[in-house]
Amino acid sequence: MTGPQGRSFTAVVNPISGGGHGFEHWQPVAERLLAAGATVRAIPTQSREHAVTVARQAAERGDVVVAVGGDGMVRDVADGVVRGEGTMGMVPAGRGNDLAWRLGLPEDPAGLARLLLEGEPRAFDVLDVNGVIAPGNVYIGIDSLATQIINANRRLPALLVYRLAPVRAILRWRAAGYTLDVDGERREVRAHTVVVANSGAYGHGLRIVPPAEPDDGRLDVMVVGDGPRHQVVSFMGEAKKGTHTARPEVTLLTGTSVTVDADRPVPVCADGDEVATLPARITLLPGALKLLA
Template structure:
């Protein structure tokens, strides 16, 4: 078996770089050839993966966080190239949803066992349709727009503080300027027109480091779970936010939930769209759930918050 190990050295504030040698050594005990890829830019990463895949790659192992997993999904979706995850980022939401152990050492042991016994499963992905490129863009966790995407965009632009506290500060700043906007969410079954605060389309349940924004979403049912937070004031949203950690927010009267295999969101053009925590585009956007689009190593049916 030929495997490539992609190391995202900045993930987890350097945690991935510190673990790279240990991960490579363990993988070499179960594979015939190990190629090392330093993922210092998305373009170089995809080019190196394509080169390895064209010469007979069987699996791609990613040592990093959700951003690293998102880039790997673009390389593996719709192919037989299997993806393995050793989470070492801040959020690790895709790994969490797939039941990958949160401890990277445990995750590595699970991955080595999966490689040894060829344990792999097919999982669904979200495909972002349209855009400027003929190449489809994929996501594994949640696509979001509105308040939560604005928080993510603001956090990405802030040089300080480092780590998760940057998101806390960005949340407070966005909460102050919160304004619901007219949004249309259209599925193959229904059309919802409302004043919305945020819209989240979940292929899996989690975003933001374990927040179950779409708590019923699972990766093998061929459908998205959609959470729409309607018109709420900053004070009311502040009261809803603590419920996010338990998934209880979906029972709030201002929250609508939908299930669909295809979703189109229309709304203010200045609302950013994020998927897997990465900026993608702006509204409008259309997404489709593609069953069994990705092969993943060592997946379990359990997910961990």
């Protein structure tokens, strides 16, 4: 990557993000970059593996690699950029866009273009989840079951499906027995969900793990213990305000490496998609992602 006025950009675009409007989100930003004299190219993704590969190749060329899509696209581009030791930008174009919201990115094309052209890279932590790089959060339990439901209902409005999916997940869920190892300290718990947080934000604008900061060099682990399922509904209501962590069934832990297993198969999701199977080993890679934010 050259100086701010000479940056070159490769946009990795999810063409189905936001109901198929990924390129519509990118075009006004690209026009402003071109008007400023930048070199700009755009590549539509064909698969997760393709997104990671093209992001890595662009990073190794020295381009700023721009993730155009939702949190899943951000995850895949971050995976390639970390491996290519490059610099990343974001143009939110998905349903959730929780990392962009958490970092306070501009919402208008002019603001996004200005950040891409003039912003200085900041070093953010990322998670390694059984070999998959994720900048946001890993969740295993009701939340990951809800993610499966969300991804199976892509035609519904975002806010609606993000609020209905947890309710449907609760109706199908029963608590699991988890085994956790946090920095070598082992514990067994019966719980509804385990979250290993870097950004702490997901679920369309919820701060699920309020203490989490994406550049503090630590993981924040939240365990929501067993209890009546109707309490999970009130838990979700409190999560909008961030007061849920005071509930007696909630435990907060910190560490740099976490291994999670359970007494039955439970989806392992990170940043909007199922990415692994149990047991899941989640390791913090401090400062591994250079991001214009």
